[in-house]
Amino acid sequence: MAGIAETDEPLEVSAEATAAILAIPRETGTGSDGRAEQVVEEPVSLEKVRASRRTCRAVAGVSAAAALIAVVGLGGALLHVTGQQRDLDDSLAQSQQELQRTERLLGAPDVRTDTVDMGADGGMTVAWSIEEQVFQVRPHGDTQVPDDQVLQLWLIDDAGAHSVGFLTDQPVVVDAQQFDGGALVGVTQEPAGGSEQPTMDPLAVVEL
Numbered sequence: 001m002a003g004i005a006e007t008d009e010p011l012e013v014s015a016e017a018t019a020a021i022l023a024i025p026r027e028t029g030t031g032s033d034g035r036a037e038q039v040v041e042e043p044v045s046l047e048k049v050r051a052s053r054r055t056c057r058a059v060a061g062v063s064a065a066a067a068l069i070a071v072v073g074l075g076g077a078l079l080h081v082t083g084q085q086r087d088l089d090d091s092l093a094q095s096q097q098e099l100q101r102t103e104r105l106l107g108a109p110d111v112r113t114d115t116v117d118m119g120a121d122g123g124m125t126v127a128w129s130i131e132e133q134v135f136q137v138r139p140h141g142d143t144q145v146p147d148d149q150v151l152q153l154w155l156i157d158d159a160g161a162h163s164v165g166f167l168t169d170q171p172v173v174v175d176a177q178q179f180d181g182g183a184l185v186g187v188t189q190e191p192a193g194g195s196e197q198p199t200m201d202p203l204a205v206v207e208l
Contacts, residue, residue, distance in 0.1 A: 101134055101173045108132045118143065118187060118204040124167065126185050126206040134175040135208065137185060139167055145189055151203070152194050156184040161198050183208045 013021075105111060108129035115125040121142035128135035137153060145151055151167040155177050164174045167187055186202035 098173050101175050102136065102171075104132050104175075105129050105134045105136055105173070108134075114206045116204045116206055124187065124204055124206075126208075128185075128208050130179075130181055130208070132175075133178060134173065135179075135185060136171055136173045137167060137187075138171040139169060143167060143169060148192050149189055150192055150194060151187050152190045152198075154184075154186045154188065154198060154202075155179055156186055156205075161186070163194060163196070166194065179208060181208060 105127060108131055110131045111127060111129045113125060113127040115123060117123045118139075119142070122139065123141055124143075125138045125140065126135060127138070143151060153164045153167050153172060153174075154161040155164050155174070156162075157179060162177060164177055164185075165172050184205050184207055186198070186205040188198045188200050188202050190199060
């Protein structure tokens with residue numbers, strides 16, 4: 001032992017010494033005669049130990065991967081639900097704003113309405129208030145156009161025609177444009193996406 005302590009080089013246990021140590025019998029109890037019983041076990045296979053450890057690591061890796069997939073899937077689902085909730089909130093906020101604008105219009109002391117035909121089977125009703133600076137365009141009848149075209153709404157005054165949206169099957173409320181009595185609300189049929197200025201004669205016009 002003194003000789004071993006004086007060297008800096010680590011010593012490895014030989015395979016023979018390892019096998020001899022593993023082959024030492026272990027006392028596991030006492031027999032009927034009071035003497036210790038010795039059970040001789042086979043030497044432990046290092047290859048089996050390594051294989052067992054590899055199996056454990058593989059199982060742990062699969063479990064971790066499954067947990068990661070579950071977390072990612074849950075995160076994606078939560079993002080989807082959050083996005084849907086945000087869209088719903090935006091839609092409700094927009095509906096609330098339109099309701100408030102409609103209430104302002106209907107409650108205005110100077111509210112007026114006019115209905116005009118727009119083609120053979122369709123038309124539109126325009127309600128407006130100069131005092132509240134808001135007007136509503138409500139379509140009725142058949143207002144369908146080809147897929148490559150839209151019905152574009154215009155506010156027409158002395159400065160020219162200003163796009164105020166598109167006419168579909170739902171009422172359109174406009175309060176972001178200043179207008180005076182004598183201004184016109186018109187609708188034209190334009191290419192999909194709309195035009196900066198009308199490209200054809202109006203299908204219908206209402207004087208405010």
